[in-house]
Amino acid sequence: MAKPANRIEPLLHNRLAVLRAERGLSRGQLAEALGVNYQTVGYLERGEYNPSLDLALRTADYFGLPVEAIFSREPFPTMSSQLYPVATRPGQGG
Amino acid sequence: MVSRSMPSGEPWVDNLSQRRRRVIVALTLAALPMLLAWWWWCSVNSASGGLWFLIVVILLGQAVGGSLVLLAHWSRANRPDRLDERQRQLRDRAWVLSYRVTVIAIAVAVEGALAVPVFGLGRPITLDAGFAYPWGLASIVIFAVLPAAALAWIEPDPPAEI
Numbered sequence: 001m002a003k004p005a006n007r008i009e010p011l012l013h014n015r016l017a018v019l020r021a022e023r024g025l026s027r028g029q030l031a032e033a034l035g036v037n038y039q040t041v042g043y044l045e046r047g048e049y050n051p052s053l054d055l056a057l058r059t060a061d062y063f064g065l066p067v068e069a070i071f072s073r074e075p076f077p078t079m080s081s082q083l084y085p086v087a088t089r090p091g092q093g094g
Numbered sequence: 095m096v097s098r099s100m101p102s103g104e105p106w107v108d109n110l111s112q113r114r115r116r117v118i119v120a121l122t123l124a125a126l127p128m129l130l131a132w133w134w135w136c137s138v139n140s141a142s143g144g145l146w147f148l149i150v151v152i153l154l155g156q157a158v159g160g161s162l163v164l165l166a167h168w169s170r171a172n173r174p175d176r177l178d179e180r181q182r183q184l185r186d187r188a189w190v191l192s193y194r195v196t197v198i199a200i201a202v203a204v205e206g207a208l209a210v211p212v213f214g215l216g217r218p219i220t221l222d223a224g225f226a227y228p229w230g231l232a233s234i235v236i237f238a239v240l241p242a243a244a245l246a247w248i249e250p251d252p253p254a255e256i
Contacts, residue, residue, distance in 0.1 A: 036178040042253030049180050 010050075013072045017045045018079070019063050033062055107167045115167070115246040122160025123243060126232040129153040133228065161239050168242035188245035195244070196237055 020030050020041075027045075031038040034055065043049035051059065051071070060067040110118075129150065136146055170176075177185070 037176075037181060039252040040178050040180045043180060043250075046253050048250065048253075052179050055179060 010073065011047055012050045013047065013075050014044065015070050015076055016041070016059070019065075019070065020045075023063075030062075034058055105166075105170065107163060108170060110163075110167070110246075112249065112251045115249070118160050118163055119243045119247050121156050122164060122239065123236060125153050125157035125160065126235060129157065130228050130232055134225070157235070161235070161242075164239055164242040164246050167246050184249055185245060187248060188241050191244040191248065192240040195240060199233075199237075 016030075020027070025033075027041040028038045031041045034041070035058070036055065040049065044051060056067050056071055060070055063070060132146075132149055132153065
């Protein structure tokens with residue numbers, strides 16, 4: 001995730017790219033649904049822009065998920081580690 | 095596949111990369127001082143002719159053309175009905191940056207003018223109208239273009255569509 005040199009606000013991690021890909025949406029389509037410029041979706045996905053509370057809640061409403069499932073101050077665990085925890089992988093753990 | 099996701103119908107001023115916009119800003123803001131410096135140098139050295147005219151035309155074109163591009167970019171970004179929260183935030187940052195540059199430029203000019211009688215052993219300040227008027231005019235143009243230049247300078251490249 002690119003981080004501009006003059007960034008002053010804390011970095012927010014998000015799952016927007018995954019959610020958008022999951023639903024087969026283009027940035028333009030998501031932008032239209034959220035009422036923002038299509039470039040803003042790109043900046044959000046790259047973590048170069050932190051949404052306002054209003055935009056975060058609108059995004060959560062659109063995807064039908066709690067806001068903390070989309071935005072987080074800590075990095076999200078990878079999908080593979082969530083689907084296949086180390087303990088359940090063949091040949092590893094009990 | 096990675097491509098720029100510019101919807102069709104977007105004007106070319108919205109499609110300029112940050113690097114190109116910064117080059118335009120530098121050329122535009124440098125053009126008028128360079129033109130005035132060239133004018134002053136020619137008047138001191140009594141140069142004239144085709145080269146004088148050619149350089150004047152190039153620098154004037156640079157100033158006018160660059161200003162028009164920057165103002166077109168600004169006016170596109172400045173339409174309230176088209177702005178989302180990120181764009182409004184970016185525009186606010188551009189205003190703040192241009193305000194800072196203006197304040198610093200004025201402070202440096204005033205301090206410079208005050209430094210002459212203070213450190214110049216009582217020498218009076220004289221302003222030649224032929225010198226002051228063009229510089230005043232150029233300053234007005236530069237300060238008017240400054241918010242647009244600041245926006246063009248700070249706006250990052252749009253993310254590529256993946």
